[in-house]
Amino acid sequence: MTTDAVALENVKVSRSTKSSWAGLFVGVVVVLILATAPYVVGRGLQQNLVILFSLIVLGTMWNLLAGYGGMVSIGQQAYIGIGAYGLVVCGDIIGLDPFVSVALAVVIAGVISFPITFVAFRLSGGYFAIGTWVIAEVLRLIVMQVDVLGGGSGITFQAMSESMSPGRRIAYVYWLSLVAVVIAIAVTYLLMRSRLGLGFTAIRDDSVAAGSLGVRVVRSRRLVFVVSAMGCALGGAMIAASTLRVEPESLFSVQWSAFMIFIVVIGGIGTIEGPIVGAIIFFALQQWLSDLGTWYLVILGVLAIVITLYLPKGVWGLISGNGRIRLFPVGYTLKNPLEKYSLAGRAKKDIA
Amino acid sequence: MEWLNAVLQGILLGGLYALLAAGLSLMFGVMRIVNLAHGALAILAAYLGVVLSQNFGIPAFATLIVILPVMFGLGWVLQMTLLNKSLVRGGLAPILVTFGLAVVLIQLFQEIFSADFKSIQAGSIATNSIVINDQIAIGVFPLLTFVVGVAVIVALQLFLSRTRSGRAMRATSDDKDAAQLMGINNRRIYALATAIALTTVGLAGVFLGIRTQFNPTYGDVTLVFAFEAVIIGGLGSLWGTLVGGMVLGIAQTLGSQINPAYGILIGHLVFLAILVFRPTGLLPKAVNS
Numbered sequence: 158m159t160t161d162a163v164a165l166e167n168v169k170v171s172r173s174t175k176s177s178w179a180g181l182f183v184g185v186v187v188v189l190i191l192a193t194a195p196y197v198v199g200r201g202l203q204q205n206l207v208i209l210f211s212l213i214v215l216g217t218m219w220n221l222l223a224g225y226g227g228m229v230s231i232g233q234q235a236y237i238g239i240g241a242y243g244l245v246v247c248g249d250i251i252g253l254d255p256f257v258s259v260a261l262a263v264v265i266a267g268v269i270s271f272p273i274t275f276v277a278f279r280l281s282g283g284y285f286a287i288g289t290w291v292i293a294e295v296l297r298l299i300v301m302q303v304d305v306l307g308g309g310s311g312i313t314f315q316a317m318s319e320s321m322s323p324g325r326r327i328a329y330v331y332w333l334s335l336v337a338v339v340i341a342i343a344v345t346y347l348l349m350r351s352r353l354g355l356g357f358t359a360i361r362d363d364s365v366a367a368g369s370l371g372v373r374v375v376r377s378r379r380l381v382f383v384v385s386a387m388g389c390a391l392g393g394a395m396i397a398a399s400t401l402r403v404e405p406e407s408l409f410s411v412q413w414s415a416f417m418i419f420i421v422v423i424g425g426i427g428t429i430e431g432p433i434v435g436a437i438i439f440f441a442l443q444q445w446l447s448d449l450g451t452w453y454l455v456i457l458g459v460l461a462i463v464i465t466l467y468l469p470k471g472v473w474g475l476i477s478g479n480g481r482i483r484l485f486p487v488g489y490t491l492k493n494p495l496e497k498y499s500l501a502g503r504a505k506k507d508i509a
Numbered sequence: 510m511e512w513l514n515a516v517l518q519g520i521l522l523g524g525l526y527a528l529l530a531a532g533l534s535l536m537f538g539v540m541r542i543v544n545l546a547h548g549a550l551a552i553l554a555a556y557l558g559v560v561l562s563q564n565f566g567i568p569a570f571a572t573l574i575v576i577l578p579v580m581f582g583l584g585w586v587l588q589m590t591l592l593n594k595s596l597v598r599g600g601l602a603p604i605l606v607t608f609g610l611a612v613v614l615i616q617l618f619q620e621i622f623s624a625d626f627k628s629i630q631a632g633s634i635a636t637n638s639i640v641i642n643d644q645i646a647i648g649v650f651p652l653l654t655f656v657v658g659v660a661v662i663v664a665l666q667l668f669l670s671r672t673r674s675g676r677a678m679r680a681t682s683d684d685k686d687a688a689q690l691m692g693i694n695n696r697r698i699y700a701l702a703t704a705i706a707l708t709t710v711g712l713a714g715v716f717l718g719i720r721t722q723f724n725p726t727y728g729d730v731t732l733v734f735a736f737e738a739v740i741i742g743g744l745g746s747l748w749g750t751l752v753g754g755m756v757l758g759i760a761q762t763l764g765s766q767i768n769p770a771y772g773i774l775i776g777h778l779v780f781l782a783i784l785v786f787r788p789t790g791l792l793p794k795a796v797n798s
Contacts, residue, residue: 223601227600227601229601229604229605229608231545231608275785276781276784276785279784279785279788280740280784282541282543282604283537283542283543283544283545283603283604283607284543284736284740284744286543286545286604286608287543287545287732287733287736288740288784290733291733291736291737291777291780291781292781294733294773294777295774295777295778295781298773298774298777299774301770302770302774411729415608415612418605418608418609419609419612422605422609426601450619450620451616451619451620452616452620454612454613454616455613455616455617455620458609458610458612458613458616459609459613461605461609462591462605462606462609462610462613465595465598465602465605465606465609466591466594466595466598466602466606469598469602
């Protein structure tokens with residue numbers, strides 16, 4: 158007993174690890190280097206990076222929903238569409254500043270997604286997944302009936318291309334996307350490190366048990382759903398600002414959800430690093446196999462199935478040695494001077 | 510009269526939706542799996558029908574002799590390999606695996622058959638109709654689809670209530686551990702359930718292929734309609750699925766009557782309204798998760 162007491166006095170609970178400090182440093186350096194890209198590289202590469210950044214944002218948001226909130230949605234394209242159309246409405250139709258329009262589009266998505274949760278949360282599991290999809294379809298079918306939004310054939314985003322030269326516009330969109338990536342990751346990281354984050358982890362593992370311990374399950378899920386919707390709208394606004402063309406069939410396409418799911422599952426569900434790794438793999442395959450039409454999706458789909466069944470922690474799980482390296486630690490680590498003390502060793506693994 | 514005609518056509522369309530949804534309902538009832546590849550598998554059967562009838566000259570309805578056993582076998586293999594494994598993994602795995610399968614199948618259809626619309630040619634039976642008066646005419650084929658839809662639901666219900674395998678399925682559904690203690694092999698019962706579900710999907714796919722022009726994206730549409738029929742009717746109830754299919758069918762044909770562009774939208778809205786005001790569906794049955 159006495160040795161235990163001594164050992165426990167020396168135990169420190171830590172929220173960071175050596176790898177996370179290194180990760181933060183590398184992360185800041187990478188973002189700073191990426192920020193200089195418009196001065197260094199051409200427009201084509203910048204536009205490609207915008208695609209990659211939007212995939213990271215979307216993957217991060219889907220992971221927030223499924224990996225932390227335990228909700229598999231195949232209807233996140235609803236908010237991608239709202240973000241894109243919101244940008245066009247605020248920027249072109251109302252005539253606001255493009256960057257203010259992006260922020261407003263994100264807020265609009267949050268406001269619309271809130272009442273939607275009251276419908277969608279009536280379903281759970283796989284039925285929740287299809288239910289969110291039906292809601293996205295309803296939005297698509299309604300948008301297609303609105304003439305101001307270009308109906309079924311879509312609308313062109315003009316505010317940015319009228320007020321600045323193409324080179325300048327692409328650089329601004331690039332920086333916007335880079336900021337969006339940082340925001341998406343930072344929000345997820347801070348949310349998961351907060352008291353709420355601990356509750357989310359409990360909900361993901363067993364929502365009934367979490368509820369009985371006082372975690373406000375439905376309220377927490379609602380918060381995650383709304384934040385995820387806002388993040389997807391940010392991604393949608395990025396896509397619209399980059400491609401300048403907003404069409405209901407492509408923005409409200411279920412294919413976006415397929416992209417997000419593949420990115421998260423392949424990268425590693427339930428980690429912040431996973432969607433980043435997954436988005437890079439997805440983007441690389443998409444570019445590499447672009448001559449072969451949609452075969453990259455077949456390959457990614459098969460990969461996602463195999464990884465779900467045989468490697469549930471994804472590629473990041475492999476890289477990090479099943480979570481030993483954490484760039485974004487959201488859990489708690491026990492540091493014990495008596496490393497042999499078995500509980501500490503085990504707790505390190507368990508409290509994640 | 511126009512409206513009465515729309516309701517009649519809606520009921521008949523509901524028969525097709527019930528036929529499409531029966532397998533989804535059965536798989537959820539037995540295993541609590543929501544098979545997101547359900548629609549893609551129905552379209553797989555429809556494409557098999559196109560290939561067999563066009564390239565091998567087999568009459569449309571005779572293709573069922575080949576397609577149904579193929580779908581039965583496919584269901585068995587699918588359950589024994591991917592799905593049982595995903596059930597062991599638990600959590601989100603069954604949803605992710607069936608969704609991945611759906612995307613892979615639909616992309617493969619795109620690559621093999623292109624995005625062009627195709628249909629299974631069944632000759633005059635697909636176009637004949639019984640004329641009741643100058644405003645109401647009932648298509649022979651939609652009527653046949655409806656009869657087959659009802660027959661499949663009745664047959665599944667009888668199978669579950671009367672046969673030894675059906676009882677084992679219900680027992681596994683109620684408590685899989687207790688069922689296993691009683692000597693039931695859950696993996697085989699699950700495989701049988703999926704095999705039967707995919708057989709009904711095969712039937713539904715061929716009927717869909719005869720009835721309408723379809724392309725790969727119909728895999729998505731089909732899944733959504735089948736899902737709506739199941740939820741409107743009430744989870745876990747096969748009769749509910751039949752009623753749900755008819756409600757959805759009527760909502761769509763009445764919506765199209767108002768404006769052709771509104772049909773599917775109004776179907777979705779009716780579904781959402783039922784979700785809000787009567788979340789257990791029209792004919793609810795207690796489902797223990």
